[in-house]
Amino acid sequence: MFQPNMFESHHHLLEMGSKPHENEDYESKSGTDNMEAPSGDDQDPNDRPKKKPYHRHTQHQIQEMESFFKECPHPDDKQRKELGRRLGLVPLQVKFWFQNKRTQMKSQHERNENTQLRDENEKLRAENIRYKEALGSVSCPNCGGPASVGEMSFDEQHLRIENARLREEIDRISGIAAKYVGKSMLSYPQLLSGASGEIFGVSDLLRSIPGPSEADKPMIIELAVAAMEELIRMAQTGEPLWVPNSDGLGEVLSEDEYMKTFPRGIGPKPLGLRSEASRESGVVIMNHINLVEILMDTNQWSSVFSSIVSRATTLEVLSTGVAGNYNGALQVMTAEFQVPSPLVPTREIYFARYCKQHGDGTWAVVDVSLDNLRPATISKCRRRPSGCLIQEMPNGYSKVTWVEHAEVDDRAVHNIYKLLVNSGLAFGARRWVATLDRQCGRLASVMAINISSGDVGVISSPKGRKSMLKLAERMVMSFCTGVGASTAHTWTMLSGSGADDVRVMSRKSMDDPGRPPGIVLSAATSFWLPVPPNQIFDFLRNENSRNEWDILSNGGLVQEMAHIANGRDPGNSVSLLRVNSPNSSQSNMLILQESCSDATGSYVIYAPVDIMAMNVVLSGGDPDYVALLPSGFAILPDGDNNQTRGISEVGSLLTVAFQILVDSVPTAKLSLGSVATVNSLIKCTVERIKGAVLNDAA
Structure with a gap:
């Protein structure tokens, strides 16, 4: 049987990895070129911004940010913090430099494109006149006399117009692309000319290309234009x-x-x-x-x-x-x-x-x-x-x-x-x-500036609400990248893990403030249940039924401390749960949980969180430094509208996934005992869920 001390060490490690960032209070430091005042949730209405000292960036800082801008003109919070740390700038300085740079680039693009669009307008007018004249002088194939437009086939008229428009669009996109890839983009109007009907006939050319190259780019443009049509x-x-x-x-x-x-x-x-x-x-x-x-x-x-x-x-x-x-x-x-x-x-x-x-x-x-x-x-x-x-x-x-x-x-x-x-x-x-x-x-819901009437509990400010939602978003993303069949996320598949129906992977976590350091095991399994998806969703997200399946809560009373309504569906919410465990060493453990549902699937995703770190988040602090190891459930319909399995009930496909910290030393060797323990944990959870929902359905 699974021993609770694994989660105790997990809980302790969360405390280690969840201290607020030392530069969190950066607004009191020096400003930046052209600095603007923060707006919205970033500014305390009782704390009017003071005039900040002028700060001129060094040549090195500008070169580094210019280089980063080429790769990523819209850095997120984490990227701004990392860049600021490298360059000796606070994140707000980095933020406003990128804002100013984007504004500058936008103005420059607009000037260039306005000139180009005027030229194109003239070109289109001339093309229009040329086509009218050409259509007026078409000769009849039978008698050689002039043919009216009405005698030309509808398909031919349509293709001429379509081809002219497509050719213009290809030329325009090619011209724009040339500025950004640094080489002249060739145009292939002959591929689309005439009334052959081969508007989408670029694939023969594509088959002859051995692989992506500069020569591919004009063809990619043509394929994209045809795909849009x-x-x-x-x-x-x-x-x-x-x-x-x-x-x-x-x-x-x-x-x-x-x-x-x-x-x-x-x-x-x-x-x-x-x-x-x-x-x-x-x-x-x-x-x-x-x-x-x-x-x-x-x-x-x-x-x-x-x-x-x-x-x-x-x-x-x-x-x-x-x-x-x-x-x-x-x-x-x-x-x-x-x-x-x-x-x-x-x-x-x-x-x-x-x-x-x-x-x-x-x-x-x-x-x-x-x-x-x-x-x-x-x-x-x-x-x-x-x-x-x-x-x-x-x-x-x-x-x-x-x-x-x-x-x-x-x-x-x-x-x-x-x-x-x-x-x-x-x-x-x-x-x-x-x-x-x-x-x-x-x-x-994230952008809302007021506390919703559907929100209850310990959240006292819009900043705290936004910070908690941001932490839950990262938790959901982390769960999704580890639960599917993809192995591209630094996970290593473990063969011979002792259970054919459970996929077990491992990962070493180091220098990541969003995860506790050490060796993490991820285990996932999927199975079918003859129970409707909404019934399983309601059972798993309800704190009152949690101790029926959750070994982590260890039989303790689970109480919802905070609830954020998250969209129109009443099942879509973010909750903060407190587990009052009879085991004194696990007392008052907190669990962050997000539940969400739509017509094609439902999720219940949760992670134990450190109390001190959660207090920082609830007061509006940075959630990026809270260490999380999310676990949870994905509930999908079985796709059997006609009950071809020969069973009258509507069924569900349930995936159960856990992430467990098995050693706090990233360089340690992974023990077979840890793998066996995680296997036991997931199998025990599956049996508990089956027993509970099938008994309720009976």
């Missing part, structure tokens, strides 16, 4: 392209109609891959501009969608867009998509992401795989044009229409997850929209 039509077209599902609960893509509508695209479907297409619309509480920024910023995107995106990297930015926004932005990326279970392989994608503002004010962001640029690689997943349309709505809301279209080899998916993956709920549009809607509600 396809996304718009996929998002806006109904039947016969999209037809109602047989159960009347959605729509499916007609593959025959798709191939007729988009005959070229990125080429035919490779052998062994299964097509997966879905479309979903929803209204979310976020301004359309902020939403575009999240999608185009890799860090924000992977943070907001941390339950889906296990890792993401921007390899190269071909265009930053025009007029200081993301209109025309194009970047090459890699990403890994996951389901929160070790039993579903991740999907690795190498793709281009292109953003464009359309004439009606709608924004669109499209992804398209670039596998054809590296034909030697056998891809197990590729994305045909996928992404979303974003329409501005009143009062800061946006309407989002999402399209997901992929071709995948999912033969390695475990049997209990096959129905979920095949239903499209695992990776499809519905999951992206539901996750976005839930996260937008959460962000709105």
Whole structure:
């Protein structure tokens, strides 16, 4: 049986790693060039800012920040602190230097782009006149006489207009890209000219390229422009392209109609891959501009969608867009998509992401795989044009229409997850929209300047509330990156761990203020239960039933000390729990917990936290220095709408995951006894949960 002393040492180590940062009170130090006063939650209304001494940056500091700006113009809090520490500046000085630099770059871009846009306007007018004259002098193929526009085929007229517009857009993006990649971008208008119907015919060229190179960039631009056209039509077209599902609960893509509508695209479907297409619309509480920024910023995107995106990297930015926004932005990326279970392989994608503002004010962001640029690689997943349309709505809301279209080899998916993956709920549009809607509600809660009526307990200020929500966000992200099948996060898979149905990984933690130092074991397992997801979610998040499954609470009374309502759903909340354990050495242990739910899945994630560190957070202090090892649960529907398992109940797929500190010395050797203990812990927890929820369901 699991011994509680492991958690005692864990608790002690949390105290060691959670002291507030020594430079936390930095606002009293020297200012920076062009320094502005803090605003919003960063400023105490009773403490008016005093005039700060003028501070001129050294040449070395400027060079270092210029270099960092090229890689990351929007550093987060942690990056600003690290940069400031290296350069002898306080984070606020770094923050305002980057703000001023972004403003300067924006003004410079706007001047350049205004000139370019005026030139393009003239060019388009001249092109218009030329096409009108050309169409007026077309001769009839039968008699040689003049032909009216009406006698030309509709398809030919449409293709001429489309090709002219696409060629203009390619030339424009190529011109912008040339400024940022330092070389002239070639244009290939002949690929799109004439009425051949091969608007999307760039894939033949892509197949002949051995790998990514400078020569690939013009082709990436053309592919991105064509993908944008396809996304718009996929998002806006109904039947016969999209037809109602047989159960009347959605729509499916007609593959025959798709191939007729988009005959070229990125080429035919490779052998062994299964097509997966879905479309979903929803209204979310976020301004359309902020939403575009999240999608185009890799860090924000992977943070907001941390339950889906296990890792993401921007390899190269071909265009930053025009007029200081993301209109025309194009970047090459890699990403890994996951389901929160070790039993579903991740999907690795190498793709281009292109953003464009359309004439009606709608924004669109499209992804398209670039596998054809590296034909030697056998891809197990590729994305045909996928992404979303974003329409501005009143009062800061946006309407989002999402399209997901992929071709995948999912033969390695475990049997209990096959129905979920095949239903499209695992990776499809519905999951992206539901996750976005839930996260937008959460962000709105973070940005609230008043204490909500749904908040109760020991939180006494908006600063404390915001700090606690920020700590919970980091906890959720840390959980998501360790629970799926991805092994790209410094984890080492342990073979021969003694349990085939439990995946065990280890990691050595050093010099990370957000984690206790030492050897950490992560254990995860997934299983099916004949109980609806909402019933399991309510059971696991309820503090009154916690001692039925939580070995950590050791039979003690669990009391909710603070509660933050986190979005529209009453189940979405962040809580601070106190465990009054009968074991005196564990008395008054605190647990931070976030529970969240949407139509495609639910999570209950928690971590023991040090009391002193939590007091700092509740008073509005920096949460980045609180050490966390999150554990928890991911609850998904089983995807079996028709009960094909032969059981009448609606079922759930439950993943249980733990992170445990097994040794406080990072250089120590991992003992087999520690692995066995973690295995016992997770198996005991699973048995307790099964016993409790199945008894309740009986």
